[in-house]
Structure formats: structure tokens, C-alpha cells
Amino acid sequence: MIKNTIIVLTFLLGYFSFAQKTKTYENSSYSINVPEGWKATNDNEIVNIFPVNEIGAITISEYHDLAIPKEEIKKFVLALYKSNDDESKVKTNKGKKGYTEYYYEYFDEQEKLFWITRVFQKDKELFLITINCGQKYWNGNYMNLFNETFNSFKIKK
Numbered sequence: 001m002i003k004n005t006i007i008v009l010t011f012l013l014g015y016f017s018f019a020q021k022t023k024t025y026e027n028s029s030y031s032i033n034v035p036e037g038w039k040a041t042n043d044n045e046i047v048n049i050f051p052v053n054e055i056g057a058i059t060i061s062e063y064h065d066l067a068i069p070k071e072e073i074k075k076f077v078l079a080l081y082k083s084n085d086d087e088s089k090v091k092t093n094k095g096k097k098g099y100t101e102y103y104y105e106y107f108d109e110q111e112k113l114f115w116i117t118r119v120f121q122k123d124k125e126l127f128l129i130t131i132n133c134g135q136k137y138w139n140g141n142y143m144n145l146f147n148e149t150f151n152s153f154k155i156k157k
Contacts, residue, residue: 033152056133
């Protein structure tokens with residue numbers, strides 16, 4: 001019994017010692033958890049979050065007086081990448097706090113970049129969050145860190 005307890009405790013301690021520490025980046029509209037050691041820059045209200053080796057980034061843009069009809073958001077997302085994909089590839093969900101969420105994954109064959117995009121829209125409010133990461137890094141730990149960070153995005157209002 002004691003031997004089993006020691007094994008379980010050792011496993012748990014090992015797991016928690018490898019857990020990624022984060023800090024919170026926030027402004028008046030949203031917050032996002034940033035892995036320790038990553039940088040966050042704010043260039044004219046466009047926030048970029050990236051590992052120091054700059055193999056990819058999460059970019060957040062917010063717009064507060066942008067009148068794009070809901071019917072046009074999927075076209076808007078596809079146009080960001082000059083994608084010929086069908087609009088059905090852009091998934092839609094009813095998000096929290098009255099926002100509609102749009103989700104799209106794209107692989108840029110020329111640049112060898114993975115792109116993941118989320119758009120949150122309510123009335124004239126729009127948040128655009130993207131991940132871009134080089135194909136050779138989009139696996140294992142980097143993919144997990146980017147996705148955990150991306151998924152930690154929370155709108156405050």
C-alpha cells in the first residue's frame with residue numbers, strides 16, 4: 001500500500017513540475033493566458049503573443065464599430081487567406097456573452113504555415129484571434145502551447 005502511494009505521489013509531482021506556468025495578458029476588453037517566457041507586444045492595439053524563437057504567433061485584433069453583417073463573416077475569414085475553401089469550412093457556434101463564434105483552420109502551402117482563426121462577433125463588436133505557426137513546429141509541445149493559449153482567450157464584456 002505504501003509503495004503504491006509513493007508511486008502515485010511521484011507521478012503527480014512529476015506531472016505538476018512539467019506543467020506550463022502562465023501569466024495573464026489583459027486589457028479592458030479581454031484576457032488571455034500567456035506561457036511563461038513568451039513575449040506579448042501591442043502594436044497599435046494589435047496584440048502579438050509569441051515564443052522567443054518566433055516560430056509562430058497568436059495575434060489579437062479588436063474592432064468596436066465594425067458593421068459587417070453576420071452573413072458576410074465567413075467570406076471575410078476566407079478572404080483573409082485568399083482561400084478558395086467553401087464557406088462551410090468556417091464553423092459557427094453560439095458563443096458566450098451573446099457573441100457568435102466562427103472557427104477556421106487553413107494551411108498555407110506556399111509559406112508552410114498553419115493558421116487557425118477564431119472570430120467573435122456581436123453587433124458592431126468583433127474580435128479576431130489567429131494562430132500562425134510553421135509546419136515543422138506544429139506538433140507536440142508547440143501545438144499544445146499555442147492551442148492552450150488560444151483557447152484561454154476570454155472576452156470580459
